Every structure is written in structure tokens, then in C-alpha cells.
Amino acid sequence: MFVLVELKDTVRILPSSFKCKLNDVIADELNKKLANKVYKDVGLCIALYDITKIEESYIFPGDGASHTKVTFRFIVFRPWMEEILIGKIRSCSPEGVHVTLGFFEDIIIPPHKLQHPSRFDQMEQAWVWIYKTADGETHDLFMDQGEEIRFRVVKEIFKETPLPTAPNASRDVDGKPEAKNKAPYVLHGSIDESGLGLLTWWQNT
Template sequence: MFVLVEMVDTVRIPPWSFHRHLNDAIAEELNKKLANKVVFNVGLCVCLHDITQLEDSYIFPGDGASHTKVHFRYVVFRPFLDEILVGKIKGCSAEGVHVSLGLFDDIVIPPESLQQPAKFDEAEQVWVWEYETDEGAHDLYMDQGEEIRFRVVDEVFIDTSPSGPGAEKEGPSAAAAPPAEPEDKQAPYTLVVRFNTPLNEATVTMEPVPPTVCL
């Protein structure tokens, strides 16, 4: 579920932090920049593990801060394919079952990915699995707080970095153009998961966590 990723970044230390030990100041800045952020094709950053190398620090004209190139290892949440995870049901809605792993809560399993046949109880606001036995069907309620197990089968990264203005927006006519409609918000990191049965697949989405560009 968690992996160590080697990274390289240039860290800026402001003058008011010069009295601190350099490693402590750098660790704080790295965690401010990366913790709880998604790095494209890397995963969800959790916390700094250690600093492996510090290169020379520089102070540039017009900037009183120091700039140090740092080699470090960061703890990243990135489940392996075919890894089985266990979460807890946070709640249910007509859109599906909402699950939490503790690390993040934005996990939704859509209705078509639940154990079938399944139905949504509007009165109780829970999903119900109509489990068939020799004695007939039994309703198994997916209550809040119950554990649920699923398998990771795929992952999708989307670069959600803001793009600059296009060339077509330049010129006098750009001022008269109506404002563009906001695009649908996309999650930068998505896990495709399923239950033990091959046909049951679900989508796990981490959001809102804007991507962080490092290296």
C-alpha cells in the first residue's frame, strides 16, 4: 500500500528560518509542499521518510532565502495491482456506497459494482444485497461502519495542472468573448477496484488533491 520514492527538489528556506537546523527546516518545507498532494505518475504523498543528500546552498541576488538541492525519500500511498484493501462504509446514497480507508474518504463504489442483486432502500438510506440461499432470499444491509474488502485492478493518473491561455484567446476579440464554462473537475489519481467476483468493479477517487510538480 505504501512505497518509498526517491525524489530530488530544490528547497527554498526563508531568512527567518536560518536559526534552525538545516535538515529540520528542509523537512518542514518538503512536507508543506508534498504532504497530502498527488504527484503525477507517483501517487499520493504522505510524509517525508529521510533526506539522503544535501548539495550546496545558494543565495541569489534580490532574494534573501537560501536554495538547496535536496535528495530525499518520501512515503507515498500507491497500492500494488491485485492488492486487497479493507475499508469501512462511510455511508450510502443512490450514487453508491461511500467507503473510507482512513487515509482519505472520497471512495465511491457505484451500484453496478456491488454484489448483485442489490437495491437501494430509500427509507433506511442503505444498499441491500439480496443474498440467495436454499431457504430463500435474505437481505444483507450495508450499514455504516461495516468493513468492506476489495481488490485493486488498475490505476489512472490525470495531469490536472492549470494550462496557460491559448493562442486563440489573444487579440482584441478576446475581451469581448464570453467567459468559458468551467470544466468538470477531474481527480488526479484514480484506482479501479473490484470485489472477489470478476464482474464487480468499482472506482476509487482521491480528491480534491491538486498535483504537485517536483523533481
């Protein structure tokens, strides 16, 4: 679920921070710039792990700040395909079940990836698994907001960002992330197999 990604960036340090340790200032600046940001084919940046290389600092004419090129590793949220995660139902809509992990909310389980057969209840605004027992009886199992749900990651969608996408290449993080009103990183989940879905469904089986 979490991986280490090597990145490169040029950190601008204001004169007011010259009195502080360079490593500490660089770490603070990188966390301010990257934490909770999403970049294409990288994932959701969580926190700085370590700084592996600091190059010489430069001061350009007309700018009293220093500019330092650094190479570093960042902790990134990016589940691998087929990984099983546990989250909570944030809401339901005709488009599917929307799931949150607490720190990441752009997860959807589309209708064709729910247990079969399922239907959307407009009145309750919830998806319902029509569960049929061995003796032929049916029970409506509602997927209510706040319920814990176990799902399999089956797809990821990245929006365009300025980062390069070459495999195994160090990435320069200069550039602006996607606009705040868009979801730059979306996960699709699946619960259409035994053991997946609401945790309460399987507690007594």
C-alpha cells in the first residue's frame, strides 16, 4: 500500500532560514510542497522518508533566496493491483459505492464489481446485496454509510500532471499539481467474490 519513490527537486530557501540547519529546512520545505499531493504515475505523497543527496546551493541575481538541488525519497500511497484493503463506506450513488481510507477518499466500487445480484435503493441511498440462502430465502443486505468494507483494488486512474512517466527514472517534482476540484488519482475496487464486502457479512460464516 505504501512505497518509497525517489524524487528530485530544487528547494528555494529564504534568507530568514539561513540560520537553521540546511537538512532541516530542506525537509520542511519538501513536506510543505509534496505532502498530500498526487502526481501522475507516482501516487499520493505522504511524508519525506530521507534525503539522499544535497548539491551545491546557488543565489541568483535579484533573488536573495538560495536554490539547492536535492535527491530524496518520499513515502507514497499507491496500492498494487489486486491488493486487498479495508475502508469505510463514505456514500452510495447510482455510480457505485464510494469508499474512504481516512486519508484517501477517491475510491469507488462500480455496480458491476459488487456482489451479484445487487440493486440501488433510491430511498435509502444505499446499495443492497440480494443474498439468497441455501434454502432459497432472500435477504436484503444494505451497504450503509460508515460500515467497514473489504475490497480488492482492480484499477487506478491518474489525471495528467507535469511529471515524467519513464519507468524506474528519478522524477523531478517541479510543476503544479492538478486543480483542487479534480481528483488526480482514483482507485476502483471490487467486492464480487467470497470474503469481500462488509466485514459484518462474514463474521459468522
